[in-house]
Amino acid sequence: MERPPYLRLHFGPTSERQISTKSIVDTIRTQLNGKIDLSGCRLPPIRALAHQLGVSKNTIQIAYDELKILGLIEGRDRAGLYVATREKSLPFSEVIKKVGSPKLKTYPAHPNTLEHSPDEIQLSTVFLDPDILPREKISECYRSVLKNPGLRTHYSSQGLLPLREIIAKRLRDRGMDADARHVVITAGSQPAIDITTRSLQTKIVGTEDPFYFGGKVLMELNGLQTFGLPVDPFVGIDKVIWEQQIRKYRPGLLYLTTNFQNPNGYSYTSEELAHIIEWAHEFGFGLLEDDWGSEMLSYSEFRPGLRALGGKDVLYINSYTKKLLPSLRLGYILGSEKTIDNLVMAKRVSCLGTPALNEYALFEFIDRGHYDTHLKNVQQILDQRYNNCLNLLRELMPPEIKWTTPGGGPILWLEFPKRVSIEQIIQNLKNKKIHLIPTQKTFFKTPHNHGVKIGYAFLKEHQMQKALELLAVELVNELKK
Amino acid sequence: MERPPYLRLHFGPTSERQISTKSIVDTIRTQLNGKIDLSGCRLPPIRALAHQLGVSKNTIQIAYDELKILGLIEGRDRAGLYVATREKSLPFSEVIKKVGSPKLKTYPAHPNTLEHSPDEIQLSTVFLDPDILPREKISECYRSVLKNPGLRTHYSSQGLLPLREIIAKRLRDRGMDADARHVVITAGSQPAIDITTRSLQTKIVGTEDPFYFGGKVLMELNGLQTFGLPVDPFVGIDKVIWEQQIRKYRPGLLYLTTNFQNPNGYSYTSEELAHIIEWAHEFGFGLLEDDWGSEMLSYSEFRPGLRALGGKDVLYINSYTKKLLPSLRLGYILGSEKTIDNLVMAKRVSCLGTPALNEYALFEFIDRGHYDTHLKNVQQILDQRYNNCLNLLRELMPPEIKWTTPGGGPILWLEFPKRVSIEQIIQNLKNKKIHLIPTQKTFFKTPHNHGVKIGYAFLKEHQMQKALELLAVELVNELKK
Numbered sequence: 001m002e003r004p005p006y007l008r009l010h011f012g013p014t015s016e017r018q019i020s021t022k023s024i025v026d027t028i029r030t031q032l033n034g035k036i037d038l039s040g041c042r043l044p045p046i047r048a049l050a051h052q053l054g055v056s057k058n059t060i061q062i063a064y065d066e067l068k069i070l071g072l073i074e075g076r077d078r079a080g081l082y083v084a085t086r087e088k089s090l091p092f093s094e095v096i097k098k099v100g101s102p103k104l105k106t107y108p109a110h111p112n113t114l115e116h117s118p119d120e121i122q123l124s125t126v127f128l129d130p131d132i133l134p135r136e137k138i139s140e141c142y143r144s145v146l147k148n149p150g151l152r153t154h155y156s157s158q159g160l161l162p163l164r165e166i167i168a169k170r171l172r173d174r175g176m177d178a179d180a181r182h183v184v185i186t187a188g189s190q191p192a193i194d195i196t197t198r199s200l201q202t203k204i205v206g207t208e209d210p211f212y213f214g215g216k217v218l219m220e221l222n223g224l225q226t227f228g229l230p231v232d233p234f235v236g237i238d239k240v241i242w243e244q245q246i247r248k249y250r251p252g253l254l255y256l257t258t259n260f261q262n263p264n265g266y267s268y269t270s271e272e273l274a275h276i277i278e279w280a281h282e283f284g285f286g287l288l289e290d291d292w293g294s295e296m297l298s299y300s301e302f303r304p305g306l307r308a309l310g311g312k313d314v315l316y317i318n319s320y321t322k323k324l325l326p327s328l329r330l331g332y333i334l335g336s337e338k339t340i341d342n343l344v345m346a347k348r349v350s351c352l353g354t355p356a357l358n359e360y361a362l363f364e365f366i367d368r369g370h371y372d373t374h375l376k377n378v379q380q381i382l383d384q385r386y387n388n389c390l391n392l393l394r395e396l397m398p399p400e401i402k403w404t405t406p407g408g409g410p411i412l413w414l415e416f417p418k419r420v421s422i423e424q425i426i427q428n429l430k431n432k433k434i435h436l437i438p439t440q441k442t443f444f445k446t447p448h449n450h451g452v453k454i455g456y457a458f459l460k461e462h463q464m465q466k467a468l469e470l471l472a473v474e475l476v477n478e479l480k481k
Numbered sequence: 482m483e484r485p486p487y488l489r490l491h492f493g494p495t496s497e498r499q500i501s502t503k504s505i506v507d508t509i510r511t512q513l514n515g516k517i518d519l520s521g522c523r524l525p526p527i528r529a530l531a532h533q534l535g536v537s538k539n540t541i542q543i544a545y546d547e548l549k550i551l552g553l554i555e556g557r558d559r560a561g562l563y564v565a566t567r568e569k570s571l572p573f574s575e576v577i578k579k580v581g582s583p584k585l586k587t588y589p590a591h592p593n594t595l596e597h598s599p600d601e602i603q604l605s606t607v608f609l610d611p612d613i614l615p616r617e618k619i620s621e622c623y624r625s626v627l628k629n630p631g632l633r634t635h636y637s638s639q640g641l642l643p644l645r646e647i648i649a650k651r652l653r654d655r656g657m658d659a660d661a662r663h664v665v666i667t668a669g670s671q672p673a674i675d676i677t678t679r680s681l682q683t684k685i686v687g688t689e690d691p692f693y694f695g696g697k698v699l700m701e702l703n704g705l706q707t708f709g710l711p712v713d714p715f716v717g718i719d720k721v722i723w724e725q726q727i728r729k730y731r732p733g734l735l736y737l738t739t740n741f742q743n744p745n746g747y748s749y750t751s752e753e754l755a756h757i758i759e760w761a762h763e764f765g766f767g768l769l770e771d772d773w774g775s776e777m778l779s780y781s782e783f784r785p786g787l788r789a790l791g792g793k794d795v796l797y798i799n800s801y802t803k804k805l806l807p808s809l810r811l812g813y814i815l816g817s818e819k820t821i822d823n824l825v826m827a828k829r830v831s832c833l834g835t836p837a838l839n840e841y842a843l844f845e846f847i848d849r850g851h852y853d854t855h856l857k858n859v860q861q862i863l864d865q866r867y868n869n870c871l872n873l874l875r876e877l878m879p880p881e882i883k884w885t886t887p888g889g890g891p892i893l894w895l896e897f898p899k900r901v902s903i904e905q906i907i908q909n910l911k912n913k914k915i916h917l918i919p920t921q922k923t924f925f926k927t928p929h930n931h932g933v934k935i936g937y938a939f940l941k942e943h944q945m946q947k948a949l950e951l952l953a954v955e956l957v958n959e960l961k962k
Contacts, residue, residue: 026729033728130634139627146620153611154807187668190833198702218830221679223704247514248507326635327837349699352671355839356808 159185202252260293640666683733741774
């Protein structure tokens with residue numbers, strides 16, 4: 001077999017006293033990247049090139065090593081180095097054809113978007129009934145903000161100070177160590193997860209199994225490896241497996257939704273939270289608490305979470321999307337003296353800032369007491385809807401079906417016997433315009449629960465009745481099979 | 482020298498017919514990650530472990546290779562493998578101590594934030610004078626939107642359809658191939674750059690030298706390598722170096738600001754744009770055009786950009802931050818049939834959606850004709866301010882100073898002789914409450930221009946006069962040295 005020819009190189013005049021590795025790399029790089037494809041040619045032996053340029057063999061060796069890292073040359077056998085096969089350039093139009101990771105493809109469109117058909121009943125949604133939302137009062141706040149002659153039309157990267165102050169005060173009232181200086185306003189929870197996980201030093205993150213889909217996809221987009229910590233909404237966390245997993249993966253962070261975990265609706269006990277904080281200290285990982293749901297539950301102010309129990313090193317995120325108005329897209333991260341500068345920087349790079357106009361309006365809304373009035377109203381309505389949902393479940397469901405009793409809030413978990421085909425039920429209900437979100441893909445491996453999430457915050461009582469009646473019929477049919 | 486002891490491992494009972502590599506890896510991993518630090522111990526020889534488990538040596542070899550990749554074991558000499566030194570866990574509170582990349586630290590706070598002192602004169606800002614902003618009319622639009630009984634309170638991941646339609650129509654009027662289906666609404670330009678570069682297949686991006694700071698830092702946060710394409714605002718692009726750089730780096734994308742490049746204020750010629758499109762086809766890279774500035778310039782509708790000239794494969798981004806109201810934080814990406822699905826997915830993962838409330842209000846504002854009226858007003862005022870700025874420069878500047886004449890819009894470039902210390906001038910003016918943004922760090926290597934950016938969109942005429950008078954005094958002093 002014949003060897004391919006050696007590559008002839010040209011080195012221009014130089015004023016360098018000592019020819020540097022860099023200039024050798026640059027010269028070769030430029031000649032290899034020209035119009036003519038030279039792939040397959042052999043590079044001159046190190047001693048020959050060192051002789052030609054009057055430099056040490058070591059200098060050439062380093063230059064060749066760098067060209068290898070750049071993918072321009074490669075070793076094919078013991079005898080020498082060759083110009084690597086050129087990567088085919090993408091056609092002009094294909095640059096974005098396959099987004100970052102193929103996992104993105106598995107991230108479904110949000111079922112509660114504007115595009116969604118309004119006559120479908122959303123039986124799994126975590127959103128609040130739009131009719132409960134205080135649009136009139138929000139409108140008043142916008143009007144007042146935009147009339148204010150002192151309004152600054154720019155934005156702050158960290159977020160409007162008065163808003164950060166009122167948020168911090170409310171969190172302190174809930175027993176958390178919170179200072180306005182350590183709050184960053186974000187465009188909802190998703191960007192809060194984005195900013196936090198973009199800022200992580202560590203690359204391994206543990207999260208609940210089943211997991212919050214949007215959070216996991218986003219963390220993976222940010223280059224993190226995730227692993228699962230099993231939670232069963234009927235029995236809580238499995239401490240033995242949690243500790244095994246923590247030992248196995250040595251995470252840098254756990255991302256946990258401590259109230260109304262999505263999708264299974266579980267809320268952690270104090271004993272579990274204390275265990276998690278102990279592990280965090282023992283194994284040296286951080287904690288990120290996502291508290292999207294607690295304010296929708298009556299008396300949840302008496303249920304301290306990770307931040308309240310674990311102190312200011314616990315990162316805490318929350319949002320107004322589900323409680324106030326989805327189309328505001330506002331939330332926040334609560335950090336600490338140690339973490340805040342980097343979180344603000346990560347936010348600035350990600351988006352420069354959140355809409356100050358919305359921040360002003362939200363501040364007005366909270367400051368005038370509208371938010372407290374609204375929450376009280378939400379909790380009352382949700383208590384009723386929860387009780388209505390429980391009554392319907394007791395009345396309609398076949399005996400083998402079981403459900404959790406979270407005591408109110410937005411969602412509960414409905415568990416089926418394993419022989420029920422969830423896919424079939426979802427498909428049949430879809431034909432009757434009842435929309436259930438499948439959850440089986442939110443488990444890391446084989447699902448340890450077999451059921452669906454039922455959201456009672458979005459549906460009026462008659463809608464819930466209709467949906468559960470149809471679901472019961474499907475279940476009875478499935479169980480007969 | 483004594484060898485460290487071999488590691489004793491325990492393998493539990495198994496029901497596997499054939500013990501898999503995976504179960505070997507998992508067992509060893511769990512034992513190495515326990516409380517006791519076993520680092521330094523030797524792994525049993527492959528043949529010994531293969532014998533113990535009754536598997537082939539190859540199975541053990543693969544398991545050991547995987548443990549090496551996981552960083553749990555390492556080869557120290559020819560004789561064998563050792564348990565690797567444990568990475569020290571971070572203390573609980575240090576997880577976010579050093580954000581992603583140290584480069585973030587170099588990204589300065591935005592000078593036009595709410596925190597900024599209002600009595601400083603911002604001589605380099607690219608923002609518009611807040612007094613020109615149509616707050617009253619925006620307020621009316623919010624009021625009308627929030628009164629609308631048909632208002633959906635949720636958001637669409639791609640962005641409100643009527644808004645996308647009106648944007649696409651306006652772009653078509655400017656000679657671009659644009660369809661509402663290919664528009665994604667974003668929270669300004671920065672998230673538009675984020676979403677686009679998160680979606681890239683390729684990892685090398687070329688951008689102007691000097692570069693837009695926020696864009697470059699963000700692209701690097703997204704794992705891209707950037708390189709510079711020199712632009713001199715007095716002579717344009719250096720085609721020889723551009724082609725050399727393109728050949729050298731083989732980019733997947735060029736990110737270019739074709740009108741009022743930030744910081745140097747250059748706007749590309751048709752001949753340059755045609756060259757760039759030719760290169761894109763020849764070398765197979767994509768184009769991302771950032772058009773933040775053109776609408777602020779009178780008659781810019783007769784100056785086609787890359788998207789208009791290069792067709793629908795050119796990705797185009799624009800924003801309302803600088804033209805309408807910074808605190809709205811709305812902008813968009815225009816893609817194509819081929820790219821849109823992935824762009825929408827990347828947006829969904831990044832933030833779920835932009836505030837629909839702001840999208841509705843912006844739609845109303847454009848639809849009622851307010852935006853056109855406003856732009857006309859902005860252009861007229863900017864024409865005056867530009868002329869005023871030119872007159873002042875002619876009157877005040879020492880003879881060695883030169884400047885560009887972009888014909889209006891928001892910024893121009895002011896060039897000093899090399900012997901002038903820009904740092905000194907910025908420092909002296911700062912003491913007099915005149916704020917100039919340093920640009921020397923926005924060049925990839927040694928700056929080929931030596932000056933500052935002058936923004937005339939933000940300052941009233943008397944402010945500009947004061948600022949340029951003080952700048953002229955400093956320059957005269959520096960030139961005397």
